[in-house]
Amino acid sequence: MTLYGVGLGPGEADLVTVRGKRVLENADVVYSPGRLSRSVALEHVSEETIGDLDFPMTKDEAKLRTAWKAAAAEIAPNAREGDAAFVTLGDPNVYSTFGHLRRTLEAFHPDVDLEIVPGVSAVTAFATALGVEIEAGAGLSLREAANGAAPTGPDRMILFKVTDAPATHEGLVDAGYDVTYGRRLFMEQGETLVTADPSALADRDYYTLAYAEKRDLEIDSATAAFARDGGSVDGSSASDDHERT
Template sequence: MTLYGVGLGPGDAGLVTVRGREVLEAADVVYSPGRLSRTVATEYVPESRIGDVDFPMTRDEEELRRAWKEAAAEIAPQAREGTVAFVTLGDPNVYSTFGHLRRTLAAFHPDVELETVPGVSAVSAFTTTLGVEIRAGSSLTLHEANGDLPTEPDQLVLFKVTDAPATHEQLVDAGYEVWYGRRLYMEQGETVVTDDPDELAERDYYTLAYAEKPDAGAEPATAAFETDVAGQTPTEVSSR
């Protein structure tokens, strides 16, 4: 049988894909690593078919490895006998807890079949909310907001901005303009979109930042028309 890693999208149950919903409704058991993903899953799965696994929010590598191994040991027997789903907010392959589970299963339970069901990522939710276009030819980097941040790309999307004022100072010093989004499309907690880091002084794991260098790259091409001096057929031009 199969273990499905199902992306639930950013937190709004209406943004779960059709394929994701089909897998959830057919699964014998659906494992959730946290309260928010569980809340979304219960829109499609009764509580009686949801199991919990512990993925602690810590940087202690020993504790994390123990938790991943225990989760894999819990899930593997179920996946050998039936259809199992592991749900995660966003997309299973983008900054997701499912990656830890997949690697642990490959190491200790390599016979378990895996399939990924993509979901709407936090990046898509963020760019949609801000009206940001990631244009062709742009240099875009995804990065966690900890340690030294890259300063070369035209555009940055930062995950897990838990210290917005410190992140803001570092990015502005590097020449970026910065906007923030917190709990976008989530049904729990307050949604905030702002360019003021002081509004986000309270730490929240579900905060992203978008940073852009104002003069980086060419303006996007647009279709415009002008009539030549002879009054002949308009000529399409690209404005930059």
């Protein structure tokens, strides 16, 4: 049958897609790579459906390869005999552990059928959570900013893995960016925080991202003129409008 890579979205149970929920409910076994994805999956399936996988907390590539080979060996027979699901937060194809599993299965168990159910990624959910509009025609780059890194270059960036917000902030501000941070956005687990103050994020939390935009960036869209000119583009001002209503 099939192994489904299911994107769970950012963390709130009702941000799982209708398709993702259906696949989870019909799966014989549901695997998760971590505590948070497991707790979201448990909002949709019972504890008995959850399969056990052991992932070491290491960056040692040899140990990681061994762990993924073991995970694939556990999952493959279940995905041949029935339907299995492997859940990840966000989307399975964006900065996700599912990529390791897919490559390992393709190398060692190529007969396993794979299907991916996309999820709401933090790459897009951040815009609503931070009240940012990425207007049509604008560019947006995804970068990683772990351990105080401050990548620069693009006009607009979304930065993942902001684990040292004060250090990242200093680098970005020096390079001419305005920065807003989002922690645990659309997540049931832990406190959601949106702030431009990096000292509010001094404690390390892996689920922290940043949106950086070059200062004084010109927004080029037909209706942007309304915001710049206070509504006077068609000859009337915002205060005139206010007086008329």
